[in-house]
Amino acid sequence: MEDIDNYESDSSGTLMDLKYQGLYVVDRQVLSYPSLLSLDLSFNLLQCLPEEISLLQNLEELLCASNKITALPDSIGSIQSLRLIKANNNMMISIPKSIGQLQRLKRLVLSNNILTSLPDEIGNCNNLESLLLENNSLCRLPLSLALLRGCLSELDVSRNDKQMQTTLPSQIHQDAQSILWILALQREKTYCIETLKKDVKLLQHQIHSSEETLAELQQEMKNLETKKKRLEDDLESVRYFLNVRYHCREIRRKALELWQSVRRACARKYPESQEP
Numbered sequence: 069m070e071d072i073d074n075y076e077s078d079s080s081g082t083l084m085d086l087k088y089q090g091l092y093v094v095d096r097q098v099l100s101y102p103s104l105l106s107l108d109l110s111f112n113l114l115q116c117l118p119e120e121i122s123l124l125q126n127l128e129e130l131l132c133a134s135n136k137i138t139a140l141p142d143s144i145g146s147i148q149s150l151r152l153i154k155a156n157n158n159m160m161i162s163i164p165k166s167i168g169q170l171q172r173l174k175r176l177v178l179s180n181n182i183l184t185s186l187p188d189e190i191g192n193c194n195n196l197e198s199l200l201l202e203n204n205s206l207c208r209l210p211l212s213l214a215l216l217r218g219c220l221s222e223l224d225v226s227r228n229d230k231q232m233q234t235t236l237p238s239q240i241h242q243d244a245q246s247i248l249w250i251l252a253l254q255r256e257k258t259y260c261i262e263t264l265k266k267d268v269k270l271l272q273h274q275i276h277s278s279e280e281t282l283a284e285l286q287q288e289m290k291n292l293e294t295k296k297k298r299l300e301d302d303l304e305s306v307r308y309f310l311n312v313r314y315h316c317r318e319i320r321r322k323a324l325e326l327w328q329s330v331r332r333a334c335a336r337k338y339p340e341s342q343e344p
Contacts, residue, residue, distance in 0.1 A: 087111050099123045110134050110154075122146040133157050133177070145169035156180050156200070168192035179203055179224070191215040198222035202241075207231035214252035223247055237307065239314040246310060253306055257299045264292050 082105040084098065091112040098107070099120050106129040109117075114135040121130075122143035129152045130144075137158040144150075145166025152175045160181040167173075168189025175198040183204040190196075191212025197219055207229040213220070223244035225232060232241075235254065240246040271285045271292075 082106065084108065094118050094121070096120065102126060105129065107131065117141050117144075119143045125149065128152065130154070140164055140167070142166050148172065151175070153177065163187055163190070165189045171195060174198065176200070184229075186210050188212045194219065196220055200224045201228070203227040205229050208235060209247070209251060211251050211255040211258060214248055214255045217248045217252060220244055220248060237310055237314070240310060250306060250310070253303060257303055260299055261296060264296055268292055 081101055081103050084101065084104055084106070085108045086098070087108050087110045089112055091109065091114055094109065094114065094117060096118075099118070100123075102123070102125065104124050104127055107124065107127060108129075108131040110131050110133045112135050114132065114137055116137060117132065117140065119141045120143075121127075121141060124147060126149050127147050128149050130147075130150060131152075131154045133154050134157040137155065137160060139160055139162050140153075140155065142164045143166070144153075144164060146169070148169070148171065150170050150173055153173065154175075154177040156177045156179040158181050160178065160183055162183065163178070163186055165187040166189075167176075167187065168191070170193055173193045173196055176193075176196060177198075177200045179200045180203045183201070183206055185206065186201075186209065188210045189212070190199075190210060191214070194216065196216055199213075199220060199222070202224045203226075205228060206225065208231070209225065213223075221244055224242050225236065225247065226238070226241040228241075236247060236250060240250075268289060271289050
């Protein structure tokens with residue numbers, strides 16, 4: 069590895085550019101710049117980032133794209149100043165739960181990895197505006213993402229596991245608003261179903277403990293099952309609505325293209341009718 073003095077950094081010591089250096093490890097001297105705001109480690113041969121990266125307590129941008137990194141360090145959550153993490157084009161299979169501690173994080177780029185899941189704690193990143201997850205191996209998204217409906221405006225989950233399409237139609241894989249809406253519904257329905265399950269268990273206990281109320285409790289259980297079925301039917305209706313909306317948008321787009329094509333054809337055939 070080259071001497072640290074040969075790496076590009078600005079005179080203030082707040083920016084350090086280590087792209088294309090052929091690095092296999094991060095030199096510990098890099099971690100001795102407490103005033104560092106931006107660290108670019110992209111396009112190297114790194115397989116991991118050191119836990120000691122948490123020493124950079126003022127770091128706002130961590131750029132480590134196009135390496136061979138398999139996971140972010142657990143200590144990443146202690147860098148409270150982080151606003152941007154760009155870790156696309158790596159070999160990441162997981163994200164630490166500590167990611168949820170990054171309250172100032174605005175943009176998280178994890179495209180082109182091999183992620184199979186995301187921690188529920190990611191829903192605690194309440195300033196996250198952009199989350200890019202395309203081309204991974206995700207089969208579902210954590211329902212906690214629904215908590216970010218007020219801030220998350222860019223979300224891409226395209227080209228993931230086919231199982232993702234069982235809950236999120238492929239037509240909306242780049243539509244943050246629709247995805248978060250579905251997740252919010254699923255989260256609400258899941259909470260209701262779990263509550264219903266608890267109620268059912270309670271009712272079952274009451275049935276065994278009191279024969280006098282057996283008939284009444286059985287009727288209540290039937291009502292709970294009916295509610296559960298309605299919740300499941302509501303979710304299916306939402307999926308149908310989203311699919312119809314997508315097709316309507318396609319029809320409108322094609323109609324607009326046809327109208328523009330006809331208008332151009334008329335303009336070419338009857339140029340004298342055009343205003344000067």
